[in-house]
Amino acid sequence: MLAQTTSMCAMMASVRHLSFDGFSGPQLVFFRGFIGLMIMLPWLLHTVKFEPKILVPDQWKLVLWRSLISVVGILCWFMALTGMMISDVTAVQLTHPIFVVVGAALVLRERVDRWRWMAVVLGTLGALVIIRPGYIPFNPLILCILISAMSNASVQLITKFVSLKISGAVLIFYLNLTLIPFTLILSIPQWIWPEWNQIGWILAVGAFGTFAHIFLARGMKEADASLLAPVDFLRLPISAVFGWILFSELSDIETWVGATIIFLAVLIIARHKISPTT
Numbered sequence: 001m002l003a004q005t006t007s008m009c010a011m012m013a014s015v016r017h018l019s020f021d022g023f024s025g026p027q028l029v030f031f032r033g034f035i036g037l038m039i040m041l042p043w044l045l046h047t048v049k050f051e052p053k054i055l056v057p058d059q060w061k062l063v064l065w066r067s068l069i070s071v072v073g074i075l076c077w078f079m080a081l082t083g084m085m086i087s088d089v090t091a092v093q094l095t096h097p098i099f100v101v102v103g104a105a106l107v108l109r110e111r112v113d114r115w116r117w118m119a120v121v122l123g124t125l126g127a128l129v130i131i132r133p134g135y136i137p138f139n140p141l142i143l144c145i146l147i148s149a150m151s152n153a154s155v156q157l158i159t160k161f162v163s164l165k166i167s168g169a170v171l172i173f174y175l176n177l178t179l180i181p182f183t184l185i186l187s188i189p190q191w192i193w194p195e196w197n198q199i200g201w202i203l204a205v206g207a208f209g210t211f212a213h214i215f216l217a218r219g220m221k222e223a224d225a226s227l228l229a230p231v232d233f234l235r236l237p238i239s240a241v242f243g244w245i246l247f248s249e250l251s252d253i254e255t256w257v258g259a260t261i262i263f264l265a266v267l268i269i270a271r272h273k274i275s276p277t278t
Contacts, residue, residue, distance in 0.1 A: 035206020
């Protein structure tokens, strides 16, 4: 999980760096999907030869919805990274477990105890401390981060529903496959051809983004989600280090206070399991 978190922060730093060179959010997402697909090519060739049936899952409609929702979430996420410090983006995006709890209650009809509802309220307060509506000028990119967090929550709920029947590799493959056409169309009006000194950063976007998914799947296989979930909070200090070293970015104290409140909410969520309805 720590490797997943570090990989995700490295991808975010690469996106942030390329945004200073004028690359748009959709074009960076296209790079993410295309390179990720190239990394998975050996797996794809092996699967087509020996296990072609797993590429046509029974729940293909849910796989399609998962991929489309992911496209929206990643697009909004990368757009925010082109205009905000990576530590600020990370702090707001930590709210996604809050949306998972709400979605589990409203969509999956799971029984959510009072502790988790308290965590939802606490996490919302933490987000408000970061956003500070009425006290600082509102940044529209914050809406992009919240949409991304809600998309991540939806993807997590769908993944939970289909994970017993569909492998993580298949889900990642279709995610990358879906990213390419949508983001290519969106990026054409602002397309920039990369220069040689930018190729390494572009490869990092796709490679670290794909590795993060692989590390996440391996971590979830080896340990309980309740143990691993709080580790994701380390994304904030790690992303802050990347931002400080590479871009001389420092978040204000209110952002750290709000992120700490959100972390406490996530910790409550991880400690109190949701009980299925009877």
